[in-house]
Amino acid sequence: MFAAAFLQLALALTVMGDSWGPAYSLGPTASAIIESTVTFNPGTPPANPKDALFLWPGISNATSGLIQSGADQLADQNAYCGATDDQWCVMASYFGVVDGTTTQLNGAATPVDANTPFTIHYKLQDDQITWDQTVTLNGEVISTLQSSDGPLISGGWGTGTECQSDCTGTTSAQTYSNITIVLQDADMSFSNTLGKGEGVEASELVTADNGKTWTIESITIPAMVEGQAVTSESEAILASTGAVPSSTVVPSGSTARSSFPTPGSGSLPSGQGQSPGKPGRRPSRRAPGLKKEVNIKGRRVTRIMP
Numbered sequence: 001m002f003a004a005a006f007l008q009l010a011l012a013l014t015v016m017g018d019s020w021g022p023a024y025s026l027g028p029t030a031s032a033i034i035e036s037t038v039t040f041n042p043g044t045p046p047a048n049p050k051d052a053l054f055l056w057p058g059i060s061n062a063t064s065g066l067i068q069s070g071a072d073q074l075a076d077q078n079a080y081c082g083a084t085d086d087q088w089c090v091m092a093s094y095f096g097v098v099d100g101t102t103t104q105l106n107g108a109a110t111p112v113d114a115n116t117p118f119t120i121h122y123k124l125q126d127d128q129i130t131w132d133q134t135v136t137l138n139g140e141v142i143s144t145l146q147s148s149d150g151p152l153i154s155g156g157w158g159t160g161t162e163c164q165s166d167c168t169g170t171t172s173a174q175t176y177s178n179i180t181i182v183l184q185d186a187d188m189s190f191s192n193t194l195g196k197g198e199g200v201e202a203s204e205l206v207t208a209d210n211g212k213t214w215t216i217e218s219i220t221i222p223a224m225v226e227g228q229a230v231t232s233e234s235e236a237i238l239a240s241t242g243a244v245p246s247s248t249v250v251p252s253g254s255t256a257r258s259s260f261p262t263p264g265s266g267s268l269p270s271g272q273g274q275s276p277g278k279p280g281r282r283p284s285r286r287a288p289g290l291k292k293e294v295n296i297k298g299r300r301v302t303r304i305m306p
Contacts, residue, residue: 019163021170021224022197026181026205026214027156029190033059034124034151035182041117042071042088043172043223049073049085054162055174056093059122061155065096065147068160069120069135071112073168083111090118092133092145107133107143117177118142124151151184156193159221169224179216186211197221 027033042055056070071088074080081089092107112118118137125132129150135143159176163169183190188211196202203217 018165019169019224021161021163022200022221023159023161023195024176024197024200024202024219024221025156025158025195026190026193027158028061028154028193029156029183029187030154031187031190032151032153032184033061033155033157033181034184036122036157036180037119038179039117039119039177040070041115041175041177043170043174044114045073045077045086045088046168046171047085048168049075049077050166050168051075052164053167053170054160054164055170056160056162057120057157057176058160059152059155059157061152064149064152064155065094067122067131067133067147067149068093068095069107069122069133069143069145070160072109077111081109081111086114087111088114090135090137090142092120092135092143094133094145094147096147096149105145105147107135107145110135110137110142112137112142115172117175157181159219161221161224163224170221171223173223174221176219176221177217179219181214183212183214190214 036057036059038057040055040057046053051074053073054070055072056068058066058068060066069090069092071090072080073088077083077085077087077089081091083089088111089109090112091109094105096102098105116137118135121132121134121136123132123134124130129148131147131149133143133145133147134141159174161170161174186209188207190211191205191207191214194205199222200219202219205214205216207214
């Protein structure tokens with residue numbers, strides 16, 4: 001089911017002029033994702049950057065928002081987060097519906113040097129609603145964010161190499177290491193949902209507690225290939241995550257990056273709101289027939305999700 005849905009999403013993205021690098025993914029689980037930790041080294045930012053490149057490990061399901069801390073590169077990194085062109089802008093981030101409006105919320109953005117690993121932790125709190133994102137660098141917390149989605153039932157975990165608009169694609173490999181994914185209940189079939197894009201290398205996915213906690217020593221995502229079409233990855237990336245493309249409209253004045261896994265229905269579970277965060281600053285891809293409104297310093301765009 002997901003293969004067809006992902007192909008539809010891939011084709012839509014190709015029309016929009018966006019492209020995606022190879023990915024690694026897991027899901028959907030027969031249980032629910034409740035925690036994830038990963039150390040991420042995004043590599044070296046491309047020279048002569050253009051808007052907009054986003055690299056992230058994401059978790060989601062068919063009805064939740066997308067939890068997606070990561071590293072960004074825009075044409076003007078200094079205006080974006082005070083970084084130089086040879087640094088990344090790193091932050092916690094969430095894409096989903098907040099008080100009835102689809103938007104992107106971000107934590108504090110921090111300049112991070114090339115080839116510098118940082119740790120991303122996602123955890124569902126004891127209230128079974130609130131998700132905490134925490135990004136740390138050398139043991140220091142540099143960005144945090146909260147969102148409200150509850151356990152990610154039938155959820156997926158995946159990497160995203162998202163190249164929007166006229167972005168400069170990745171020119172060095174990305175490395176994910178010391179990866180842990182915790183499920184609410186044991187699911188020994190979780191390893192059967194593994195999908196890898198072309199050129200992706202990864203250690204074995206293993207569990208030491210009969211399917212509740214899964215670990216991966218390392219994942220390496222290769223640099224993007226010039227001219228690579230997203231449709232070439234559509235069947236190679238990811239086994240089913242249960243996510244489906246959304247038709248949600250993001251109003252003018254909000255910003256977003258999207259992806260895998262995508263918010264499926266464009267809404268959060270009933271009764272679940274969103275904790276306040278910093279409004280998103282990421283430019284977004286444009287949909288066919290929709291005027292693209294861009295204010296680089298304000299990061300304002302108009303966007304329709306596929």
